[in-house]
Amino acid sequence: MSRLPLVDGVLTYIKEKNVPFCMPGHKGGLGFLKTAKGRELYENFIKGDITEVDGLDNLHHAEGIIKESQQLLSSYYGSIKSYFLVNGSTSGNFTMVFSTFKEGDKIIVERNCHRSIFNAIIMRKLKPVYIKNKINSKYDVPFPFDKESFLYLIHENKDAKGIIITYPNYYGICLDLPYIIATAKKYDIKVLVDAAHGAHFGANKLLPENPLKMGANMVVMSAHKTLPSLTQTAFLHVGEDIDISKVDFYVSAFLSTSPSYMFLCSMDYARFYIEEYGENDYEELIKICNLNRVKINKLDKFHILGQEDLEDVSGNSIKYINKYTLDLTRYILNVPKGYSGHKLLEYLRINKIQAEMSDSRNVVLIFSPFTKQQDFEKLYLALKDCDMESLKEQYVQIIDYDIPSQSMFPYEVMFREKTIVELKNSEGEICAEAIVPYPPGIPIVMPGERLDEYNIAMIIYYLKYNVTVLGVNDGKVAIVK
Numbered sequence: 185m186s187r188l189p190l191v192d193g194v195l196t197y198i199k200e201k202n203v204p205f206c207m208p209g210h211k212g213g214l215g216f217l218k219t220a221k222g223r224e225l226y227e228n229f230i231k232g233d234i235t236e237v238d239g240l241d242n243l244h245h246a247e248g249i250i251k252e253s254q255q256l257l258s259s260y261y262g263s264i265k266s267y268f269l270v271n272g273s274t275s276g277n278f279t280m281v282f283s284t285f286k287e288g289d290k291i292i293v294e295r296n297c298h299r300s301i302f303n304a305i306i307m308r309k310l311k312p313v314y315i316k317n318k319i320n321s322k323y324d325v326p327f328p329f330d331k332e333s334f335l336y337l338i339h340e341n342k343d344a345k346g347i348i349i350t351y352p353n354y355y356g357i358c359l360d361l362p363y364i365i366a367t368a369k370k371y372d373i374k375v376l377v378d379a380a381h382g383a384h385f386g387a388n389k390l391l392p393e394n395p396l397k398m399g400a401n402m403v404v405m406s407a408h409k410t411l412p413s414l415t416q417t418a419f420l421h422v423g424e425d426i427d428i429s430k431v432d433f434y435v436s437a438f439l440s441t442s443p444s445y446m447f448l449c450s451m452d453y454a455r456f457y458i459e460e461y462g463e464n465d466y467e468e469l470i471k472i473c474n475l476n477r478v479k480i481n482k483l484d485k486f487h488i489l490g491q492e493d494l495e496d497v498s499g500n501s502i503k504y505i506n507k508y509t510l511d512l513t514r515y516i517l518n519v520p521k522g523y524s525g526h527k528l529l530e531y532l533r534i535n536k537i538q539a540e541m542s543d544s545r546n547v548v549l550i551f552s553p554f555t556k557q558q559d560f561e562k563l564y565l566a567l568k569d570c571d572m573e574s575l576k577e578q579y580v581q582i583i584d585y586d587i588p589s590q591s592m593f594p595y596e597v598m599f600r601e602k603t604i605v606e607l608k609n610s611e612g613e614i615c616a617e618a619i620v621p622y623p624p625g626i627p628i629v630m631p632g633e634r635l636d637e638y639n640i641a642m643i644i645y646y647l648k649y650n651v652t653v654l655g656v657n658d659g660k661v662a663i664v665k
C-alpha cells in the first residue's frame with residue numbers, strides 16, 4: 185500500500201492537540217464556532233468548495249455577491265476599494281509594488297522587509313534604498329527603523345517614488361506611522377504598508393490604529409494571521425492617489441483564476457466578525473493578555489515586554505523621540521542573556537504549547553479572541569515548572585552594522601552569472617545571494633552589495649557562535665562572476 189506522508193503528518197499533529205499560540209487566527213476553528221453563521225459555514229466548508237457557477241459571481245469580474253462583500257470590507261476598513269486575495273499577503277505585496285511603481289523607480293524599503301516585497305522589487309526592476317532596522321540591545325529584539333535614519337534617507341533620496349513599511353513587525357512592534365506618512369507626503373513619496381500581521385488593528389482603541397485611517401496609500405493585511413479566516417487569505421486596501429485600474433489589473437494577474445470559495449467565504453466572515461464583535465472581544469482579550477503578562481513576569485524567570493519596554497533606541501538624539509507601540513495581543517517572551525529562546529520554544533512544544541516562532545532570546549506567541557483563559561493557565565504552569573538550567577546557552581551579542589555599498593541593483597544580479605567562493609576570499613566581490621544571520625534576521629549583505637573586510641568579519645563572528653547564516657553554505661558564498 186502506498187504511503188500518505190503529508191496526510192499522516194497533519195493528522196498526527198491534530199491528534200497532539202497543542203494549544204495554538206500561533207497562526208491562524210481562528211485557533212483550530214474556534215473563531216468560526218463563535219457565531220451561528222460561522223458555525224454553519226464551518227460545518228459546510230467542504231460543500232462550499234465550489235466554482236463560479238451562476239449566481240455566485242466571479243472574483244476577476246465581480247458584479248454580484250463578491251462585489252458586495254468586498255464593498256463591505258472596504259467600508260469597514262475605510263478604503264477607496266478593497267480586494268479579497270486568495271494567495272496571501274504575498275500576492276498583495278506584489279500587487280502594491282507593481283501597481284504603484286514602474287521599472288527603474290527608486291524606492292525606500294526596510295532592510296528586513298518580507299521576502300515577497302524583496303522578490304517584487306527584483307521582478308519590477310526597482311532600485312531599492314535600504315533603511316536599517318534597530319535592535320533593542322537589552323532584549324535583543326528587532327525594532328523598526330528610527331526617525332533620524334528615516335529623515336536622513338528621505339532627504340538624501342527626494343527622487344524616491346515610495347516607501348514600503350512593515351507595520352507591525354513580526355514581534356508586534358509598530359513605528360510612528362502618522363509621522364512617517366506626513367513626512368513622506370511632503371516629499372510626494374507614496375507610503376505602502378505591509379500590515380500582514382495587523383488585520384485586527386483599529387478594532388479597539390487599545391490596539392494600534394488601522395494604517396488606512398492614518399492616510400497610507402495602500403495596505404495589505406493577512407486575514408488568516410489574526411482573524412477567523414482560512415490560511416492563505418488576505419485583504420488589499422487602496423487609499424488615496426492610487427490608480428485603481430492598475431490595481432484591478434495586477435490583482436487579477438497575481439491571483440488564481442480558480443479562487444477557492446472556502447477562502448472567499450472565510451474572508452467575508454472575518455470582516456463580519458471583526459465589525460460585529462471586534463471592539464468587545466479585543467477589549468476582553470487585551471485585558472486577559474495584560475493580567476497574564478503581569479502574572480508570568482512575577483515568576484521572575486522570563487520577561488514579557490510591555491509598552492514601557494519600548495524605549496527609544498536611537499540613543500543619540502533627543503530631537504526625534506521614537507514612539508513605538510506594541511500589539512498587546514502577542515507576547516514577546518524574553519529569556520535572560522545566557523538562555524535560549526529556541527530551547528524555550530522546544531520546551532513549550534513538548535508541553536503541548538505551540539508558539540509562533542523563536543529567536544536566540546525570545547519566543548513570540550500570537551493570541552486571538554478565541555484564546556481561552558485556560559490556555560493562558562497552561563502557559564503559566566509550563567513556564568512556572570520550566571527548569572531554567574535546561575535553557576542555558578552561550579550568549580551571542582547581536583552587533584550593529586553599516587549597510588555596504590551597492591554596486592548593482594538586485595534585478596541586475598538576477599541576469600548575471602554566479603559562482604561560489606570561500607567567504608574568506610570574497611572581499612571586494614559583489615554578493616549574489618542575501619547573507620542573513622538568524623537572529624536578528626536582518627541581512628548583512630544584500631544581492632548587488634559588495635563584500636568587504638568589515639561585513640566578512642561580522643559573518644565569521646556569527647558563524648563562530650553557530651548562528652544560522654542564510655546565504656553561507658560550508659563557508660562559501662555566491663558572488664557575481
Ligand SMILES: Cc1ncc(COP(=O)(O)O)c(C=O)c1O
Nearest residue numbers: 271272273274298378380406418
Ligand atoms: C511582514 C509579512 N509580510 C507578508 C507576509 C506574507 O504573508 P502571507 O503568508 O499571507 O502570504 C508575511 C508572512 O509571514 C509577513 O510576515
